[in-house]
Amino acid sequence: MQATNNIVIKTTPLDNVGIVANTLGLAEGTLLQDGIKLLQYIPSGHKVALSDINKGGEIIRYGQTIGYANKLVKQGEWIEESKMDLPNPPDLQFISLSENSIAAVEPLEGYTFEGFRNSDGSVGTKNVLGITTSVQCVAGLTEHLVKKIKQELLPLYPNVDDVVALNHSYGCGVAINAPAAIVPIRTIKNIAANPNFGGGIMIIGLGCEKLRPESLLPKNNDDSDEFTSITYMQDESFHGFNDMVKGIMKTAETHLKSLNKRKRETCPASDLVVGMQCGGSDAFSGLTANPAAGFATDLIVRAGGSVMFSEVTEVRDAIHLLVPRTINPTVGRALLDEMKWYDDYLLQGQVDRSANTTPGNKLGGLSTIVEKALGSIAKSGKSPIVDVLGPGEKIRKKGLSFAATPASDFVCGTLQLASGMNMHVFMTGRGTPYGLSMVPVIKVGSNSKLSQRWFDLIDLDAGQIASGEKTIEEMGWELFFLILDVASGKKKVACDILGLHNDLVLFNPGPLT
Structure with missing residues (x-):
């Protein structure tokens, strides 16, 4: 077979494996450009040995050891999970916290978007009426209200994009004063303060719950509560369900009138707060979608904006590469502390980091959590x-922050929402309908096969990098401009067009009672 159209990607000169980029994989007997002959069929996205690797030898990708061969692997052979042993994670005790030499970034000026400016200086990319709850018991009521408001009131207020219920599974039957309870409580509170809600929120409680609605009130700069309201279902002034709904609808109308006064105005790109997340990853994710997102991250930071990345178990094995990028030892220590906290959390649950790599990840060519x-x-x-944020903490600084979250897509998204993102970028290789109703979610496909098959679910095809049609830099700029357009309301993301939105899922490490 000719080697001309056989694409195998090697990420660094140190690598002894390559990733098959051909959509249909490569057949047994295929000759690669360097003369290597494939000893078996290798699926797209999977690894081929570029040299013989002895038993116990390092398997290297990204210039790092992703596993050890548990038997002789011959040149041209398919390398998958069964042929690899997992390396130990980097020892947190031996990672240096010395002062790092951080080069100044070149400013990027002149880029803007059209957003909704809030009184506290934050900027929304949507104009949304949020209805949060203090306890799961009222979820049925809030769902009923959202449907009714959308049908009867929302069409009367054209500047309001949506009304959403911020339902969750917390609030009662929990150890509300346990140390770990701070995570779900601050998450619920901080979600209510997201810039896309315009500085106000409706809060609906039952009346007898442990988590008191008053504790969820956002603190406005002027200490005014005119744009925040609390309603209890158990309020004795209500006579029957319909009376209750009628009263809350009047409150909703007051909120909608206030939100409808908001107008988009030109805002600098420095007002962006972007959450970067990946889910349903494959072997192309680290070659195409994630590097393109990383290039866009650098552009946003250069423009003075804020970006957060997350997922503790998906950075833990690369922590030795991240600590040298922290601006000082204090931030480096905070990053290591979040890794240690999660190590202990997993140990307490009698699971380890290897549980992260899903069956779909492995089918897509990812063999270990290290890779x-x-x-x-x-x-x-x-x-x-x-900066480093604990789970559910609000973002504090411009630039790049690590927001500690589990890797679960919907939990991570919920926590980044609480941290204050006004834009969300989600990379996927296997495919997911993931979306959030509160913020726009741009979905980036890591391979063209997925992006073309899911043409109406994926917003940007980064697989063009693997095929050589575009560079990482070109795709990164394209993503950056797409972020600005979506933030401005000029373009609508696929999940909003289709109405595909995930429920919020709290991270609750605290005990139930």
Whole structure:
């Protein structure tokens, strides 16, 4: 067979494996451009040995050891999970916290978007009426209200994009004062303060729950609560369900009138707060979608904006590459502390980090969590890490922050929403209908096969990088411009067009009672 159209991607000169980029994979007997003959069929996205690897030998991708061969692997052979042993994670105790030499980034000026300016200086990319809850018991009521408001009131207020219920499974039957309870409580509270809600929120409680609605009130700069309201279902002034709904609809109308006054105005790109996340990853994720997102991350940081990346178990095995990028030892220590906290959390649950790599990840060519982590951190670009957020904490600084979250897509998205993102970028290789109703979610496909098959679910095809049609830089700029257009309301993302939105899922490490 001719080698001309056989594409195998090697990420660094140190690698002894390559990734098959041909959509249909490569057949047994195929000759590669360097003369290597494939000993078996290798699916698209999977690894081929570029040299013999002895038993116990390092399997290297991204210039890092992603596993050890548990038997002799011959040149041209398919390398998958069964032929590899997992390396130990980097020892947190031996990672240096010395002062790092961080190069200053070149400013990027003149880029803007059309957003909704809030009184606290934050900027929304949507104009949404949010209805949050203090306890799961009222979820049925809020769902009923959202449908009724959308049908009867929302059409009367054209400047309001949507009304959403921020339902969750917390609030009662929980140890509300346990130390770990701070995570779900601050998550619920901070979600209500997301810029896309315009500084106000409707809160609906039952009345007898442990988590008191008053504790969820956002604190406005002027200490005014005129744009925040609390309603209890158990309020004795209500006579029957319909009376209750009628009263809350009047409150909703007051909120909609206020939101309808908001207008888009030109805002600098420095007002962007972008959450970067990946899910349903494959071996192309670390070659195409994540590096393109990383390039866009660097552009946003250069423009003075804020970006957060997350997913502790998907950075843990690459932590030795991230600590040298922190701006000082204090931030480096905070990053290591979040890794240690999660190590202990997993140990307490009697699971380990290897549980992260899913069956879909493996089908897409990712053999170990180490390989997955090395590809995952590519979405953080090359910018210095200026801050580390605990789960559900609000973003504090401009630049690149690490927001500690589990890797679960919907939990991570919920926590980034609480941290204050006004834009979300989600990279996928296997495909997912993931979306959030509160913020726009741009979905980036890591391979063209998925992007073309899911043409109306994927917003940007980064697979063009693997085929050589575009460079990482070109795709990164394209993503950056798409972020600006979506933030301005000029373009609508696929999940909003289709109405595909995930429920919020709290991270609750605290005990139930």
